[in-house]
Amino acid sequence: MDTFPRGAFGLDGKIAVVTGAGSGIGRAVAQALAAEGAVVALLDRDADRVHETASLIGAAGGEARAFLCDVSDPDQVRTTAAAVKDSLGSAGILVNNAGRILPGAMADLRIEDWNAVLAVNLTGFFLCAQAFGAEMRRNRRGSIINMASIASTYPTPYSGAYSVSKAGLAMLSRQLAVEWGPEGVRSNAVCPGMIMTELSRSMYARPGVAEARSATIPARRIGQPEDVAEAVLFLASDRAAYINGAEIAVDGGFPRNLLGLVPRAGYEPPQGNPA
Numbered sequence: 001m002d003t004f005p006r007g008a009f010g011l012d013g014k015i016a017v018v019t020g021a022g023s024g025i026g027r028a029v030a031q032a033l034a035a036e037g038a039v040v041a042l043l044d045r046d047a048d049r050v051h052e053t054a055s056l057i058g059a060a061g062g063e064a065r066a067f068l069c070d071v072s073d074p075d076q077v078r079t080t081a082a083a084v085k086d087s088l089g090s091a092g093i094l095v096n097n098a099g100r101i102l103p104g105a106m107a108d109l110r111i112e113d114w115n116a117v118l119a120v121n122l123t124g125f126f127l128c129a130q131a132f133g134a135e136m137r138r139n140r141r142g143s144i145i146n147m148a149s150i151a152s153t154y155p156t157p158y159s160g161a162y163s164v165s166k167a168g169l170a171m172l173s174r175q176l177a178v179e180w181g182p183e184g185v186r187s188n189a190v191c192p193g194m195i196m197t198e199l200s201r202s203m204y205a206r207p208g209v210a211e212a213r214s215a216t217i218p219a220r221r222i223g224q225p226e227d228v229a230e231a232v233l234f235l236a237s238d239r240a241a242y243i244n245g246a247e248i249a250v251d252g253g254f255p256r257n258l259l260g261l262v263p264r265a266g267y268e269p270p271q272g273n274p275a
Contacts, residue, residue, distance in 0.1 A: 009237035012037030015091040016236065017084060017132055019071050019124070020098030022049030024197035025147065027056075028225030029095050029232050034062030036233060041084045041091065043069040043098070043128075071098045071124030081131035090139060093236045094132045096125040097147040101199070104160040114161045121165035122172065129176055133185060140184035145235045146173040147228075150193035150251050170247060177245030186244040188235045193251030195223040216261055219252030 022044035044050035136142025176187035
């Protein structure tokens with residue numbers, strides 16, 4: 001896909017923190033920030049993957065450092081925030097991205113699975129916002145980008161606490177925007193949908209799944225992590241200086257296509273129309 005030339009977002013030399021940077025959307029976001037000249041702190045609880053991300057960024061000429069951190073652990077988050085400040089400087093950008101999903105029906109969902117998802121997808125975002133946001137508030141400048149999902153608005157059945165956690169995250173993002181906006185800190189959410197990641201790749205490997213899903217999306221393709229990264233770059237930059245408390249969907253228009261998925265006699269696309 002086409003990308004902007006380096007420097008287009010004015011992030012050169014900025015310190016950025018990305019959680020869940022070991023793979024998928026987190027890795028793509030970290031690479032995009034580094035390509036724009038930001039110095040990136042990579043947080044993940046998977047040592048091999050987060051160091052691999054750091055190596056990829058370094059090989060491409062960027063600057064990044066890996067930190068092992070379980071965002072659901074308050075002590076680890078506080079310790080890591082201090083380590084990032086000591087080694088890299090004050091972070092002005094936080095991309096809250098680490099996430100977890102455990103499938104299950106509400107009727108018999110185990111409380112352990114419910115708590116495990118909320119601990120990462122909601123509490124972990126709160127802990128990181130507190131820890132890294134404190135320095136932003138002191139500096140009266142910063143941008144927090146929270147990785148939500150279209151599932152924050154549209155329930156994903158049989159996915160346990162996932163949709164609930166993302167809905168809670170959307171509200172957390174808005175509340176941070178209201179409370180910290182007067183202190184110079186912006187908080188926005190990005191809501192991906194239909195993105196091909198390592199977690200979903202096996203699903204798309206089944207014959208016909210990718211084609212069937214693409215047909216429901218007005219953009220007529222499955223999104224890539226890089227699509228999400230471009231939205232993050234914008235929100236991290238001063239180009240989005242007056243955007244606070246917003247939720248930006250990166251989903252190819254999928255949720256807007258509800259009536260387009262319902263058969264309606266006499267309203268079919270004209271013959272030859274690629275739609």
